[in-house]
Amino acid sequence: MTSDGDDVRLIGxxxxxxxxxxxxxxxxxxxxxxxxxxxxxAAKELNxxxxxxxxxxxxxxxxxxxxxxxxxxxxxxxxxxxxxxxxGRLWIVMELIDGPNLARRIADDGPLTPGHTxxxxxxxxxxxxxxxxxxALHRDVKPAxxxxxxxxxAVLTDFGIAALEDDESLTSTxxxxxxxxxxxxxxxxxxxxxxxxxxWSLGATLSAVASGVAPFQRSTGAAALHAVTFADxxxxxxxxxxxxxVEALLNKSPDQRPSSATVGAALRRLADGxxxxxxxxPAGTPGHFxxxxxxxxxxxxxxxxxxxLTATPAATAPHTLTGAPAPTAPHTRTGSPTLGGTPALxxxxxxxxxxxxxxxxxxxxxxxxxxxxxxAGAALAVxxxxxxxxxxxxxxxxxxxxxxxxPATSTSKVTVExxxxxxxxxxxxxxxxxxxxxxxxxxxxxxxxxxxxxxxPAGHTAADDQSLRFAWQDCKVDSAVTFGxxxxxxxxxxxxxxxxxxxxxxxxxxxxxxxxxxxxxxxCLDDNKGAVTVTVQITH
Numbered sequence: 235m236t237s238d239g240d241d242v243r244l245i246g247x248x249x250x251x252x253x254x255x256x257x258x259x260x261x262x263x264x265x266x267x268x269x270x271x272x273x274x275x276a277a278k279e280l281n282x283x284x285x286x287x288x289x290x291x292x293x294x295x296x297x298x299x300x301x302x303x304x305x306x307x308x309x310x311x312x313x314x315x316x317x318x319x320x321x322g323r324l325w326i327v328m329e330l331i332d333g334p335n336l337a338r339r340i341a342d343d344g345p346l347t348p349g350h351t352x353x354x355x356x357x358x359x360x361x362x363x364x365x366x367x368x369x370a371l372h373r374d375v376k377p378a379x380x381x382x383x384x385x386x387x388a389v390l391t392d393f394g395i396a397a398l399e400d401d402e403s404l405t406s407t408x409x410x411x412x413x414x415x416x417x418x419x420x421x422x423x424x425x426x427x428x429x430x431x432x433x434w435s436l437g438a439t440l441s442a443v444a445s446g447v448a449p450f451q452r453s454t455g456a457a458a459l460h461a462v463t464f465a466d467x468x469x470x471x472x473x474x475x476x477x478x479x480v481e482a483l484l485n486k487s488p489d490q491r492p493s494s495a496t497v498g499a500a501l502r503r504l505a506d507g508x509x510x511x512x513x514x515x516p517a518g519t520p521g522h523f524x525x526x527x528x529x530x531x532x533x534x535x536x537x538x539x540x541x542x543l544t545a546t547p548a549a550t551a552p553h554t555l556t557g558a559p560a561p562t563a564p565h566t567r568t569g570s571p572t573l574g575g576t577p578a579l580x581x582x583x584x585x586x587x588x589x590x591x592x593x594x595x596x597x598x599x600x601x602x603x604x605x606x607x608x609x610a611g612a613a614l615a616v617x618x619x620x621x622x623x624x625x626x627x628x629x630x631x632x633x634x635x636x637x638x639x640x641p642a643t644s645t646s647k648v649t650v651e652x653x654x655x656x657x658x659x660x661x662x663x664x665x666x667x668x669x670x671x672x673x674x675x676x677x678x679x680x681x682x683x684x685x686x687x688x689x690x691p692a693g694h695t696a697a698d699d700q701s702l703r704f705a706w707q708d709c710k711v712d713s714a715v716t717f718g719x720x721x722x723x724x725x726x727x728x729x730x731x732x733x734x735x736x737x738x739x740x741x742x743x744x745x746x747x748x749x750x751x752x753x754x755x756x757x758c759l760d761d762n763k764g765a766v767t768v769t770v771q772i773t774h
Contacts (some may be wrong), residue, residue: 261271437483652679679764693719
């Protein structure tokens with residue numbers, strides 16, 4: 235809108251837009267002035283237009299992005315102030331970080347020392363721990379998504395991919411979001427991604443910040459993809475004492491990467507000037523810090539005690555940006571025209587087409603290959619022996635030996651959480667011919683904790699389901715049943731997924747694992763709450 239004839243754009247009746255700060259795939263960031271609170275803010279105009287035929291689907295994604303960031307309160311995670319709809323577009327009003335991003339800082343002034351990099355790494359690690367405790371992943375940790383305040387402290391930004399990547403429709407298009415050189419190999423090979431994937435990206439970022447060169451930098455996206463999947467990282471000598479941390483984080487196998495507690499202890503020693511941080515064992519190694527439980531909810535005490543560049547005088551002096559020119563670059567995003575030349579730290583394209591050729595699975599090692607061939611040979615030998623016995627003596631007789639044993643039945647109770655995707659319902663695989671029964675026992679859940687009540691395994695009422703009609707295509711796993719209905723699936727069943735409701739029985743036509751979930755797709759689970767308990771009975 236205009237005011238007194240001047241070309242002044244006012245958003246939400248209070249945010250006066252100024253100059254454009256940056257532009258990315260998810261939207262455009264503007265400097266703005268909050269007239270009510272009389273402060274400068276950053277207003278992110280999301281690319282969600284009302285005339286877009288996918289408007290409702292994209293609107294839901296944008297809301298998830300805002301909610302993801304808003305519920306994380308941490309000094310090194312960008313703060314979200316408001317969510318505004320204006321002229322058919324959605325705006326996220328955020329804390330204004332009036333400084334350059336880390337990629338621009340390195341491009342202008344050169345790499346940081348290992349100790350300074352470790353101090354920045356501690357801040358980013360604390361931010362990631364807060365994000366993970368909130369049940370989200372960042373998925374695009376890289377120097378360009380780290381902004382620097384005027385005191386030199388780091389702020390993790392741009393959670394657009396964190397909100398979008400969980401949506402299964404994205405992977406169906408053959409596209410990958412993110413910068414290839416900073417993406418964990420399991421994400422490129424379509425394997426399960428979790429907090430270790432963000433830690434991998436943190437390792438790549440630390441190496442790039444301390445050396446000026448990304449560890450998997452290549453001239454093309456395809457070459458970078460191949461390097462991340464198969465090649466060893468290029469870690470220059472300049473990385474120095476950070477090398478053990480970087481090497482441990484860049485392990486191709488997520489299970490072999492260290493826990494965040496182990497990484498934090500090593501980075502703290504390096505930031506304090508200790509040259510040898512010691513070995514970094516994989517997460518879960520006996521005698522070392524375990525990973526935090528997945529059901530822990532972040533509290534202010536949990537997420538605000540990460541070290542900052544100004545927290546401890548002993549650590550602050552070597553790691554501040556004193557002597558460097560005051561940062562003047564605006565609050566920018568990757569691809570912003572204000573960046574001038576593209577820094578080498580982010581040269582990889584942010585979107586690639588996998589239809590041109592998907593990467594082959596990661597090599598598993600020659601030792602495993604020999605084990606596989608030995609196992610296959612043994613299996614063939616046993617099969618040959620069994621075949622010979624069959625044709626020589628015929629099938630076993632019902633009258634031979636002892637009488638047939640009665641069927642064996644195992645019963646267990648399983649809790650299915652609303653905020654998770656498919657969850658295994660059996661500790662051991664179901665065998666072919668087994669009779670399986672799933673019966674609701676107790677518990678309630680909801681797929682929209684802010685607006686809809688808790689319900690049982692039959693899911694929400696038809697009226698409540700209609701209130702979420704705009705999200706049916708985007709978020710329902712089974713479009714034929716209501717949101718929140720208990721679903722099950724088993725390999726070989728013709729009606730996967732099956733609406734379990736209160737009871738489900740079937741006979742397995744092949745071996746496999748029974749899985750259960752609420753009827754709400756990945757990428758839509760952040761506002762879910764509650765759990766139901768079922769009794770699973772398997773008769774062998």
